[in-house]
Amino acid sequence: MLLKTQTRRVLIIIVLLLGIGVVTYIYYKPSLESETYPGALSKSKVDVCTEDCLEAVKEKNDQILKDCLVNNRLSKQKAEDKVSNLETKNENQRDFEAEILVLVWVWPFGAPFPVDNCEPVFGIKNCRITDDRSQYEKAHAVLFHVRDIYNQIPVLQKLPRFPLQMWVWMNSESPDFSPRLNGADDLFNLTSNYRRDSDIWTPYGWVMKATEEEKAVQIPKKDKLVCWIVSHWDDNFPRVKYFNELSKHVHVDGFGNHFNKRISNEDYFNVIRSCKFYLSFENSIFRDYISEKVYNPLVLGTVPVVIGPPRANYEEFIPRNAFIHINDFKTPKDLAEHLKLADQNQEIYESYFDWRKTFVAKLGRPEEHACRTCEYIRMNRNFRVFKNVNKWYFEE
Template sequence: MKQRTCMLSLGIVVVLLTLVQIYSLYANGYWRREDRTIGLSDGFNYFVTDISVPTILWWTPFTGNKGSIKKCGSFECHFTENRKFQHHPSTKAIMFYGSNLNYMDLPLPRNGLNVSWALLHEESPKNRPILLHGKFLSLFNYSSTFSRKSHLPLTLQFLGSFEDLVGTTHFIATDLKDKLLSELAPVVYVHSDCGTPSRRDEYVQELMKHIRVDSYGACLNNKKLPREISSMTNMDDERFFKIVAQYKFTLAFENAFCDDYITEKLWRPLTLGSVPIYMGSPSVRDWLPNRNSAILASDFESPEDLAKYLTEVGRDKRKYESFLRHKLGPADGRVSNGFLKDALASRKWGIDPVRGSFIDHFECYVCRSVHEHVNQKSVVSEGHYKCPPPVNPLTGRADEDDWWYDVIWYRGKCEATTVRKFVDEGKSPYTPGEFRREMTRMCPDWW
């Protein structure tokens, strides 16, 4: 009898402990319905009705954040990728990552000016041609792109620091570079994205007729990298840096020509101490360490004229080293470009965890903006990209039969016009058939 009583008492205790544990889990939100609660980064969950700060919804999954409260200075916002918040009263902004943006999948009908749209796109403009056109760009209130006109500019995302620019860790003296000319060409080309809007390979192929060029990438390849660093994922490898640093000149040709679109193609040779031969952003002079830190292909009538100039500079040590002031000049005067120095000094984001990434900073920019109600005053303009139609680099003119011009650039313009019409009309999500019919009507010449 006593044994049965003890077993009964033990059972009651176990049941009570289980109930306490279940209640604890429920109170802390672990036992939840997805449509009622949101998980926060500290491991707890809050009922949707408890949200007292603005919600910012990532429409294109990007950060993996299912729901968290983020502090941005004196402001707080709730960030989430949960689309159930599209029409929630707390939602004040919707964010998009450009490379994942699909114009067939937009939060329509739009909620009006009360909900801002924000665009983050740090990659090449060629990835989303619709973004090249003002009709589509002006749907957004905030941007973070390569353009200095963005609310959070990413123009210098590929330049680690001022110290990288003036440092001599990988620098090779001119005399040693001259000795290496018995084994190496004076010019190096490392590109593996072939067939780009800039048609850079066509220019390089012509240049190769007039001066030796070692091409390590998949495009116009004539020289192999060591097997252990042959992948393009090793472009930040010290062993790769040592190879590029040996060359007197590096072809730094962008895949698209837009104001302020300047990538590692330029910054890598500048930091390594190889003189860049640049083709790309029309505004590149604004960003160079010194006035003649690079040789611009656009300054020459033809690849042949450029080759003659490179041969001339390569033979004149004094003239060659005039392009390397950021490495060889006096320690306190290696960079004369005050605009570049100010931009680097004022950049709050970085690759270190202390400063935070540009993603963190753009999220906080949007958070502060919705708190301060500045969204009604801001509209992204075409100047936030400023990418003209692609041209033939050998002629400087647009070829209307060029695939990048006809199929990509012009089609992007038609898509932008069509999307804008549907948004302005308050159209609910449209079908592919509806979109195609309207686009055919608005751009009959394209078809």
């Protein structure tokens, strides 16, 4: 009996000792993840390269690098990759923030445009525009206005061309009023034009989201029904033929050289404001050719009546209820009757301004070609040559 009692006590002691051992192991074991354990690394430090490690890689300091890699459990290749990625990122950032220099070879039509508007007007930073040809070698892009260089092609062909320099074919006129540049099919890298398929799209104007202040602008008071300001007159123009028929059925107030009523720039805008409808008749009809003749009345609070490309082309850029297309009516007489009806019905007339509750029209600016060129070059680094520019512009 005594032996059994002693045996039971031994077993109880053994069990107690085992329990104490387990508890001690659970709460006090050395952790391989403890930062105090020699050579250990916390989970938060795995694959993390410290600044010392990165600097060691950059400086090729093998001893510091060895200690850094051991302490951080990071492979040398992974550390070098991190440094390479960081350097590439910094280089790309420096390139993005670097100044872009655009050389204007000849001012369009001999009229210099503002060179400091890229950032305040278009939000395009670090763009410098100059006409100083001594900067030619430094220029990232050279802007050539087609109308002003058509007789300079032999000279341009002999100019040294730098591999990273872009030559920009710039033009805003329609093909009917633009010269072909013979021998220049492979001379340019980029195009800047009103055409939507240009590399650098620069239309005559824009319709964009309006601010609350712009939405509150009222329609100007009108004292004329239909107006037209025109100086370039040719009896063979479609617009002239249409006008001759339209004016038989509705009175049109005419201004400009053709009507012997020359007006100043200020009067030009005042006349458009004073008319309910303005004849925005283009002198030639081509895809995307929607000129200031349309955007001026949109900006000034007048309804444009357009002759130009098909209505569908206009509607790509302008709200469909913001203008009247002559093709909306079978004959000039039908159009005249509609204009007179809108003159008598304020609800019909005001419906042409519903788009202004959401949008606003803006006029293009001559310096936009240069500013947008800066923007394009900063965002696009690919090789580019524009083959057969004459075929693209005059035949498509």
